[in-house]
Amino acid sequence: MSKSHPVDENAEILSLYWDNDRLYFLDQTLLPVDVVREEQTSIEQVWDSIKKLKVRGAPAIGVAGAYGLYIGARSHAGLSIEEFMGKLQEMAVYLNSSRPTAVNLSWGLKRMTSVAESSASTGSSTAQVIERLKEEAEAIHQQDQELCRAIGETGRPLIKDGMGVQTHCNAGGLATSALGTATAPMYLAHRQGVSFKVYVDETRPLLQGARLTSWELLRAGVDVTLICDNMAASLMASGKVDLIIVGTDRVAANGDVANKIGTYGLAILAKHFGIPFYVACPSSTVDLNTATGDAIPIEERNSEEVTSFGGRQTGPEDVNVWNPAFDVTPAEHVTGIISEKGILRAPYSEKLINLFRGL
Known part of the structure; x- marks a missing residue:
């Protein structure tokens, strides 16, 4: 038991x-x-x-x-x-x-x-x-x-004094067995005395950003600010965001990335505002057998996650609900992929093969 x-x-x-x-x-x-x-x-x-x-x-x-x-x-x-x-x-x-x-x-x-x-x-x-x-x-x-x-050491130089860094969902220590992927560069930069701010999207519907990322960063003494997902555009427009780092659950062979729902929208906003958009992951997250993001299976979860909030019903019982847990960000929106073996930049296909197959 x-x-x-x-x-x-x-x-x-x-x-x-x-x-x-x-x-x-x-x-x-x-x-x-x-x-x-x-x-x-x-x-x-x-x-x-x-x-x-x-x-x-x-x-x-x-x-x-x-x-x-x-x-x-x-x-x-x-x-x-x-x-x-x-x-x-x-x-x-x-x-x-x-x-x-x-x-x-x-x-x-x-x-x-x-x-x-x-x-x-x-x-x-x-x-x-x-x-x-x-x-x-x-x-x-x-x-x-x-x-x-190793991912943290690779991505650490991207974070400079005075920067605002945004992230989505939880790609922190709670999503791995140590420092996280997207947060690993943040943790190492913080330990080395770099002064920067982190903005965390709440990440509806399950609030992994609010419940997990902001909690673990705050606990570690990182300067963190929590925002609602629909505040991202205004935050970027204000000039407070200089860099975005997110995690991913799967990288296709062409560099398309599947991550928590809302990531695609964040990438589009980043491109509009000219903000570098990086994805952090270990080589085990790269799936060379999946040609493009279109072939990545997307988990759909139950409707109650959308029709309730904090244990309280917030939507009609009989309303139709679409609740994909992930979306796919096309490679063209990804500035670079931070891995334990270095930072990859577009075009990704050949570089992913060479780097992760060791050719």
């Missing part, structure tokens, strides 16, 4: 914790009021936590999915290696169904199943394959932390 634990207000805040062979998620649905860590004891619970956004953000759910597959694998230790491998594939497909847009989830699960297949092919027992899965999940976790720092 899972247990929830309040987190000490002085403790380091992480989206997920791996301690003594146990997995915990910070329940982000309760933020910013309650800071609670919930133990994950089954693959079904991990699936549900990802689906309900208790853990969210492309890199974080990639790590969460890897640990979730290991947790599921543990419960089938008594199977023969042949039966186990078949069950492992079923569990990977099941976990991947929790959220279809973020490619990091499928990337992490494929990496896990590939490791298991390689181990099994050398004659390993079921127990040995399960142990190998644990090691790989831990490696994915560690590498995500390293990638976030």
Whole structure:
């Protein structure tokens, strides 16, 4: 049975914790009021936590999915290696169904199943394959932390004294296992004494910017101002924004990027006002098998997220609702992609292939 634990207000805040062979998620649905860590004891619970956004953000759910597959694998230790491998594939497909847009989830699960297949092919027992899965999940976790720092170091020079930096949704530490993607350059610049302001869009309908990004930046001592989504144009027109950095859940082979709904509009505004618009992500978010943004599956969520606000009904019960969780920003609106391997600039197709396939 899972247990929830309040987190000490002085403790380091992480989206997920791996301690003594146990997995915990910070329940982000309760933020910013309650800071609670919930133990994950089954693959079904991990699936549900990802689906309900208790853990969210492309890199974080990639790590969460890897640990979730290991947790599921543990419960089938008594199977023969042949039966186990078949069950492992079923569990990977099941976990991947929790959220279809973020490619990091499928990337992490494929990496896990590939490791298991390689181990099994050398004659390993079921127990040995399960142990190998644990090691790989831990490696994915560690590498995500390293990638976030590298992204921060890549993007840090973009932030200068006196700048106003805008971001959307949450591509912070809560969306990864460390410093975040879009916020990583901000955190490093802040630690190095650069004086700048961050403007955070609230990000309707689930307010990830308001509930999560502004909370974690404020907690870190960053100068942060929260705005409603429909204030972005006025903010840019006022001259207060010099740079925009957002995250992404998937980058297509041509440089189109899928990110939280509202990102496309922000990019169009940035182009109108001549403001550089950057996207930050690890290489695992690049999907070279998806040619353009048109082929990226867009998750649609339930209508209640739009017809209610703060637990109160704000729309008619029978009104039609369209609630895509993401939109796709065409590559032509992206100034650059900040990765752990450098900043890419248009045209993207060949550069993405060369950089992320290592050619």
